[in-house]
Amino acid sequence: MRRGKLPYLRRVLALDVIEDAVGRSTEMGRPILESYGTVAFDQFVIASLSTLSYVARLAAKVDNRVIVPIGGNPGSMITRPVAVDIVKSAYEAEGKGELFNENDMPFLSYEFFSFAAGYVGLILRERPGAVIVGPETADALMYVEEANAVGALTIATGYYIANVAVLACAANYVMIGEEALAAGAYLSKEQSRITSLRTVDIFKFLAIVLVVVGVILVQLKNNFIIDLLSI
């Protein structure tokens, strides 16, 4: 990779529109609501925390609130201190430390549907201008629909392949699969992190080559690739 030259990245609309979403909410005088997932640390939660960091920074710049409902799983309290640190640091970095309010990051419940009920209640009461739904499972559609009902712009994370189809229709923007995982690198625009996205493409290309070669070999009655990939 030539130094100083960023590799080409296709646009991920759901991530590009975050800045507009924050601006829109601020103009409407409404907060932004974002969730980063219910479980303790997994790959999607890590990626969503990067998005939270970005959104918190933008919100701090324009003196807006970020509401982060937390819960849904006993392990969600493990991630909460990290999320609180992220949002607090964002406000302090912009010199707006006094605007940070930990009560805007409520732990709703570790019981899944109690959390979902609380989340929906938050949307209805706070009437955010933008709702960024993190990697949620059965409840993602509830949040997106309720957000649409209050007139919020919705950006959803397609956590399951089954969820993606419905969220693509119901939400304004959706991050499909690895787009969410690439969020941190994509939003940072740092060369080293964006280069890692090129690594993903290289491995995907290798996977395609393996599939094609494997298909050809199987037609020739050779199971070399299958045996190679069998654990």
Added chain:
Amino acid sequence: MSSLFRRKDIMITIVAFCFGLVIVPYFFDIKELNTYANNLSKIVAVVTTSAFVISLYAQSRRNLIMVRQRSKGWPYQGFQLIIVFLIAAVGLILGQASLPYKWPIEAIQMSGSTVFYSIATFYMISAGARAFRARNTKALLFLLSAVLVMLAQAPMTELYMSWPATIRAFLGDTFGKTATRIFAIGLAISGIVLGVRTLLGKEPATLGLQG
């Protein structure tokens, strides 16, 4: 002392050490290392489960503040506080198998969860009426597939027509499985690269740092 552990390089070193401790036993059968890896997993499991104690504290603190400040909806927060501690006290004094403890959980909390799960139906219906529009060719193809698959899913359809089931099987075996596999491969590769970025300290958000 706490500021030492908040240094990025220290945090990344701890993450890398734990990663090594868990991943090396997969490749090398070293008995002591296996023991330490198992113990680390148990510690993580215990900490994760015990997090509910912290959640109880956080929730109570928040509710108390809202009650004290008479924030919007404060009676509900007060009610929640009373109920949580009442049920906890009943459970501690009378035991978890006692009726006064089990009844609120089974009759109220579980029933409430069931109701909220059922509410997902209404949201699906609302999304179906509002959002599923054939705005372009791709959306039209998607909707047609969805309608055909749903038609095949309905048990009564098989009484009168067999072709929806054939189309459903075709769509599932070709596009459905392909999409699932693409999704799974993409997620797996991206997950590995994300993990490497985290280990190298390129995902500072994981450590609660700005980035």
Added chain:
Amino acid sequence: MKNMVEKEGFNLFKAMAYIDRKYLFLMVFIITIGSLLFPISIPIQIGKNTNLYYSYLSKLKSTDIVMWKGATFRSYMEVKSGYIATLRVIIEKGAKLVAMYDEGDQQSVFQMVMGNPSTGASGILTSLMEQKNYKYWDNYIDLGMVLLGGEATYVSLARNFQGYIHNDYAGRPIQGSFLENVNGAADFAMIIDSGPLAGIGGDFLGRHFAMDYKVVYLGNMIGVGIAPTQTYIETGIVKGMLESGRGGAELEYLIGAPGPGLAALNVMTLGHYYFIALIIIGNIGYFGWERKARREEEIRAGGQKK
């Protein structure tokens, strides 16, 4: 052409595009309650995956040990019919059962069905268990939340069961029970994941039990887990699955024990048809009114900008 946005009075296409949510929800109630009050018997076709699932389940013997991974309450609500029907078969075959969990409410769900051996509270299948003399400790053991700790836990269970499991959920040592001779995954005849929240096959049980030790792996799947699991059925890692509520109803039909699954088939049918109707009506309204209205609004906005 008349500007349909400014047309006064009732517009059928507009009404179809923007149906008030309360009427939509009212229809759901009517369909659900009507189907339950006036049920119609519908013959049911048994799917391939249910047949595979049942073919393995029906071969269980009284000497077999089945590992049961519990379902959370939220997945139980969807897979209830298959959950109860599967346990019914295991009880009737007299196979040994070991229940394990990784979330708190999974044990409550299991005890709701099998009863609570500590308190003597009865469950849904208690009468069948009494009939078949299926008792706690002799026939089934509840180990509690032993599946925490991620992949390392599953590896430990698969390779060194005795080194990891010492007691049941109540602290009673497993020595003296049917588990004392279980050393690892190879000693289990079957694993049943009774309501996983995602696809199975590529999960920890799939990797360390089914792939390494060729244990028969069955899943009672919620809707979103069906498609990902199908690929693993074709590679032979997962031997069969129940496809959510429909699969549970099929299993109930196969074993001749009608339950909540078969009772819900009418609602399932009418619910599906209603949803299809809504999509069609919404799109008629979209093409008849909404699309034109949006175009006219865009033209007007473009005109004002100029």
